[in-house]
Amino acid sequence: MATVTNTDATQIKARRAVLAMPEYHPPLAARTALRLDFNENTFAPSPRVLERVHAFTAEDLTKYPEREPVEILVAKHFGLQPSEVLLTNGVDEAIHVLCTAFLEADDEALICTPTFFMYDVSVGLMTPNLVRVQADASLEFPFERFLAAITPRTKLILIASPNNPTGIVVSREHLLAIAAAAPQAVVFVDEAYFHFHGETTLGDVPNIPNLMVGRTFSKAYGLANLRAGMLVGPAELINYVKKVCSPYNMNGVALACLTEALADQTYLDWYIREVHTGRERVQAALTELGVPFWPSSANFVLMNIGPKHKQLVDVMRTHGVLLRDRSSDPGCDGCVRITIGIEDHVTRGIAALKTSLEEIGWTATQGAK
Numbered sequence: 001m002a003t004v005t006n007t008d009a010t011q012i013k014a015r016r017a018v019l020a021m022p023e024y025h026p027p028l029a030a031r032t033a034l035r036l037d038f039n040e041n042t043f044a045p046s047p048r049v050l051e052r053v054h055a056f057t058a059e060d061l062t063k064y065p066e067r068e069p070v071e072i073l074v075a076k077h078f079g080l081q082p083s084e085v086l087l088t089n090g091v092d093e094a095i096h097v098l099c100t101a102f103l104e105a106d107d108e109a110l111i112c113t114p115t116f117f118m119y120d121v122s123v124g125l126m127t128p129n130l131v132r133v134q135a136d137a138s139l140e141f142p143f144e145r146f147l148a149a150i151t152p153r154t155k156l157i158l159i160a161s162p163n164n165p166t167g168i169v170v171s172r173e174h175l176l177a178i179a180a181a182a183p184q185a186v187v188f189v190d191e192a193y194f195h196f197h198g199e200t201t202l203g204d205v206p207n208i209p210n211l212m213v214g215r216t217f218s219k220a221y222g223l224a225n226l227r228a229g230m231l232v233g234p235a236e237l238i239n240y241v242k243k244v245c246s247p248y249n250m251n252g253v254a255l256a257c258l259t260e261a262l263a264d265q266t267y268l269d270w271y272i273r274e275v276h277t278g279r280e281r282v283q284a285a286l287t288e289l290g291v292p293f294w295p296s297s298a299n300f301v302l303m304n305i306g307p308k309h310k311q312l313v314d315v316m317r318t319h320g321v322l323l324r325d326r327s328s329d330p331g332c333d334g335c336v337r338i339t340i341g342i343e344d345h346v347t348r349g350i351a352a353l354k355t356s357l358e359e360i361g362w363t364a365t366q367g368a369k
């Protein structure tokens with residue numbers, strides 16, 4: 001038998017594309033304070049979800065999960081064909097498999113910045129050619145310049161609407177115009193924050209051959225820890241994506257709980273109402289305090305604090321509230337994002353914000369927009 005003599009793992013190098021990929025660093029510090037930093041549901045999913053978790057038996061845990069029966073239910077719930085739906089391990093995985101399925105090394109992917117960082121990470125795995133169209137100071141979607149950035153090499157276009165971290169919407173008309181202008185590309189509309197706005201392109205999927213839509217169950221539904229997302233698109237495109245997707249990508253607990261969460265529309269409607277009311281209250285408080293912000297269509301608000309952005313986030317933490325510093329996002333210098341949750345959490349967030357701004361000696365002149 002041959003003996004392995006060289007076990008020096010430092011000789012192993014990842015693919016060049018992997019070496020060049022940006023790294024995503026999830027928050028490692030304990031998030032025991034009020035979580036107004038990651039745009040999750042701040043409270044709980046439907047009570048039916050926890051009941052379903054408790055109903056799991058030991059034997060249930062020994063079985064491989066079956067995704068297809070739940071995809072049939074999900075398709076019915078959203079008025080789609082099962083062949084148009086792929087359930088994923090969060091929308092993060094949907095983004096990952098889209099890049100794996102549709103991008104070659106010499107292709108281009110197109111995004112508008114600032115936006116969700118995972119687009120950078122997953123595109124970088126496949127190609128160095130990520131084209132970024134930067135929004136101007138308004139942070140509105142730069143439609144004309146975005147259209148002009150489409151080339152014959154553009155193979156994947158990723159757009160979040162409402163966008164993260166801005167809360168700004170890209171109109172359905174603009175999204176459909178982009179899909180029409182790039183028939184050689186998959187246009188992925190990330191509707192992670194759909195529930196807090198209401199406009200969708202889901203109904204356009206049967207009519208537009210290059211349109212795909214993502215929905216997460218991490219935000220409004222409150223299932224972030226279970227990892228559940230949905231990718232919708234024409235059956236032909238979903239088939240390509242399925243080829244690169246692990247057959248057991250979603251675990252059985254998540255699949256069973258997703259069914260319960262979808263069945264409890266009353267709970268979902270309640271949570272969305274809480275966010276709508278809370279968003280009004282946070283925006284009113286920011287106006288009163290003189291903090292510039294971008295009116296949001298999502299469950300968070302981006303505000304411009306100016307040079308004291310980091311100080312604010314640190315002081316808020318001492319008051320038991322987590323915020324997200326977005327200052328290093330392109331075009332977001334001095335910006336901080338606050339998540340909107342249920343009424344009590346909004347109340348605590350606003351109170352801590354008022355105290356903290358006072359403590360750091362913040363004045364309205366510092367938050368130039």
Ligand SMILES: *Cc1c(COP(=O)(O)O)cnc(C)c1O
Pocket residue numbers: 039089090091092093116160163164190192215216217218224228229
């Ligand atoms: C939060 C978020 C996601 C990730 O959703 P998961 O389903 O938890 O992976 C996707 N897209 C955007 C724009 C987000 O903000």
